[in-house]
Amino acid sequence: MSQTIVVKIGTSSLTQAKTGLLALSTIATLVETLTNLRLNDVRVILVSSGAVGVGCGRLDIKERPRTTALKQAVAAVGQGRLMRIYDDFFSSLGQPIAQILLTRQELIQRTAYVNIYNTFQSLLSLGVIPIVNENDTVAVEELKVGDNDTLSALVASLVEADYLFLLTDVDRLYSADPRYNPQAQPVERVVTKEELEQLQAQVSEGGSQWGTGGMVTKLAAARIATSAGVKTVITNGQTPGSINRILAGEMCGTHFEAQPRGESARKRWIAYSLVPVGQLYLDEGAVKAIRDRGKSLLAAGITRVEGEFQTSEAVAVCDSEGKEIARGLVNYSSSEIRQIQGKQSQEIPQILGYANTETVIHRNNMVSMVA
The missing domain is CATH 2.30.130.10 (PUA domain)
Incomplete structure (x- = not known):
């Protein structure tokens, strides 16, 4: 049976740090990598941040919106533009894509949750790469997932993926932020829940200017995904080709080993989707x-x-x-x-x-x- 992978790419990897404009070379490499994986019978789901960042670039807004209303408006501008760019790149390689926008409301309601699962399975069986984002334009605060790291883990649990790849702006997880702490030590492999809990206690919450993520949310996502039996890897988003090397067995990035998938799909829904x-x-x-x-x-x-x-x-x-x-x-x-x-x-x-x-x-x- 073919593997199913979920790939999450963050705003910091999709955009240029100084300007907030799209990093087109990174997107092109990501699209080529995912298309080649699809051609090799790997079922691929892409969870993409960037709508707010792209909207800010389009509207020449210099910092991330602070109010919900402005953020939702900017996301509405950016989401269509982001999907157009993805469609242009994927279409040049003959790869069909689909847009799926989610809020926690769809994940909370059991019937909707099952319908989302069926939609994903139908798209994957058709050879389509679904591109998922949180529906920032309509989500109210109490129904927000909050970050796309968590959303990608929930999607990986939902579809019972084999791998979750969290593409970020560093090559792997460190014991502290290596941009500010020269004593930070790289973490190559996390095997047990206890090791993951220790890392969660150590790592700070520093995210980039344009993203809502940071290593704290990535560790939380890894905990959700690995508990659902999904192998999880944190690796550099500027070199998406590393996904191929990891699937071939190479130990680049930080690897989180999957825990036994003992719980039913219904219990995973109760544990991770419900508030x-x-x-x-x-x-x-x-x-x-x-x-x-x-x-x-x-x-x-x-x-x-x-x-x-x-x-x-x-x-x-x-x-x-x-x-x-x-x-x-x-x-x-x-x-x-x-x-x-x-x-x-x-x-x-x-x-x-x-x-x-x-x-x-x-x-x-x-x-x-x-x-």
């Missing part, structure tokens, strides 16, 4: 039952409820100290759970006046968030 709208706090016994034995959550183990939510919405399941140990879809609303928390399951019908289910969150609708 918790409330928190349930548990006693020690319930924590152990969920964390150590994979049990469903019963009302008896709940000590506190925070937030307002309805049935079937996502909540964070926390221990007494507030650490999220699991995430799941509730069978009761927040007001109902407040009435039944700490009670035995057989008491629920008498308290609420009707019989529902004995579980507040069934184990099939809950995923562990413990590394």
